[in-house]
Amino acid sequence: MTKKAFDVDAFRRALLAWYDANRRDLAWRRTDDPYEVWVSEVMLQQTQVSRVTEYWPRFLERFPTLSALAEASLDDVLAAWSGLGYYRRARSLHAAARVLVDRFDGKVPESAHELRELPGMGEYTCAAVASIAFGEDVAVVDANVVRVLARLTALAADPSRGEARRAIRSEATRLLDASRPGDFNQAMMELGALVCTPAAPRCDACPVAAGCVALERGDPEGYPISSGATGTVELREVVVVAIREGEVLLVRGGHERGWWEGLWTLPRSPLSETDDPREIARSLVVDRLGLGCESLEGPTEATYGVTKHRVTMSAFLARGTSGSCDGDAGKTVDFRWVAIPDLDRVGIPAPDRRAIEELAGGETSSAPSTTLAAVELEGPAGHSPST
Numbered sequence: 300m301t302k303k304a305f306d307v308d309a310f311r312r313a314l315l316a317w318y319d320a321n322r323r324d325l326a327w328r329r330t331d332d333p334y335e336v337w338v339s340e341v342m343l344q345q346t347q348v349s350r351v352t353e354y355w356p357r358f359l360e361r362f363p364t365l366s367a368l369a370e371a372s373l374d375d376v377l378a379a380w381s382g383l384g385y386y387r388r389a390r391s392l393h394a395a396a397r398v399l400v401d402r403f404d405g406k407v408p409e410s411a412h413e414l415r416e417l418p419g420m421g422e423y424t425c426a427a428v429a430s431i432a433f434g435e436d437v438a439v440v441d442a443n444v445v446r447v448l449a450r451l452t453a454l455a456a457d458p459s460r461g462e463a464r465r466a467i468r469s470e471a472t473r474l475l476d477a478s479r480p481g482d483f484n485q486a487m488m489e490l491g492a493l494v495c496t497p498a499a500p501r502c503d504a505c506p507v508a509a510g511c512v513a514l515e516r517g518d519p520e521g522y523p524i525s526s527g528a529t530g531t532v533e534l535r536e537v538v539v540v541a542i543r544e545g546e547v548l549l550v551r552g553g554h555e556r557g558w559w560e561g562l563w564t565l566p567r568s569p570l571s572e573t574d575d576p577r578e579i580a581r582s583l584v585v586d587r588l589g590l591g592c593e594s595l596e597g598p599t600e601a602t603y604g605v606t607k608h609r610v611t612m613s614a615f616l617a618r619g620t621s622g623s624c625d626g627d628a629g630k631t632v633d634f635r636w637v638a639i640p641d642l643d644r645v646g647i648p649a650p651d652r653r654a655i656e657e658l659a660g661g662e663t664s665s666a667p668s669t670t671l672a673a674v675e676l677e678g679p680a681g682h683s684p685s686t
């Protein structure tokens with residue numbers, strides 16, 4: 300790794316002084332409770348700070364302790380997580396809480412090494428929790444830190460790969476201030492979030508500009524170097540908001556890509572370039588779900604992202620549906636009719652929730668008939684209603 304000669308102590312002092320004066324006043328920075336720090340760090344992975352600001356206090360209000368989280372049902376945890384995305388995090392958090400209560404007396408382990416033994420605990424989360432909650436001198440490396448270090452050193456290789464990746468970790472460890480590891484890690488991430496941004500970094504306001512090789516070369520935005528191959532995969536799909544007496548049909552399990560395991564979603568079907576969305580929606584409702592349908596309205600279109608996929612969703616409203624989901628799909632996934640006012644209490648992925656709000660938002664006054672029992676056909680998960 301190319302290094303411009305600079306004083307490491309001066310670097311640490313400058314960075315921490317800047318952090319002390321400029322850090323955002325985020326709620327989770329006011330606690331050193333390991334459980335609360337842990338929840339915040341899990342939420343912060345791949346999620347905007349503004350969303351975590353909204354979800355973190357609400358989640359802790361619902362599950363104020365590790366024990367409360369461990370005792371909760373997975374459905375309740377997923378419902379509280381609903382809208383944050385990347386639901387695997389919520390499932391792992393819940394599983395890890397149960398392990399801690401069962402085998403570790405309900406205490407969060409103090410070292411990154413021990414934390415790594417828990418379900419779903421990656422290198423980033425372990426280092427963040429251990430350094431912030433317990434003061435362990437272990438460096439955090441997230442996308443912000445990678446960008447800052449790649450620019451500081453003008454790293455001549457793609458830092459997501461092989462030797463360059465190891466070089467970034469080693470540099471993060473070398474620079475870490477062991478006297479304030481939690482603050483130092485947060486300062487590096489904060490610098491990447493506020494100053495050393497992906498586009499148009501504010502080098503004139505950067506506390507460590509004096510040691511930055513990329514700036515010296517006049518090309519901060521040229522780093523990190525990307526070797527490409529991060530292509531987005533475009534997908535199309537149809538979803539159906541099937542309404543019956545003020546209730547919406549939800550299904551669980553069987554997404555063809557394994558997404559949203561444990562959550563309740565709208566019935567959906569993938570769409571090829573040549574498929575007619577309305578015809579696929581009709582076929583999904585009538586042929587696959589085995590429902591009668593008075594009218595099919597829409598579509599409304601929306602896009603959302605899941606990992607490297609960008610999905611264009613065409614959503615239809617199926618009014619006046621009837622029948623009992625006895626089509627092929629009914630035999631392979633769970634079904635449930637949920638009264639619209641009760642949807643807030645169900646774990647539903649954000650794109651599906653938005654589709655329901657858009658297409659069925661005006662239906663809330665239509666109370667479900669008390670004579671209609673909820674239909675829930677149990678069956679093995681892991682099959683798509685579209686297959």
Ligand code: SF4
Binds near residue numbers: 500511513
């Ligand atoms: S000087 Fe500019 S490119 Fe270098 S670390 Fe600071 S903000 Fe990033």
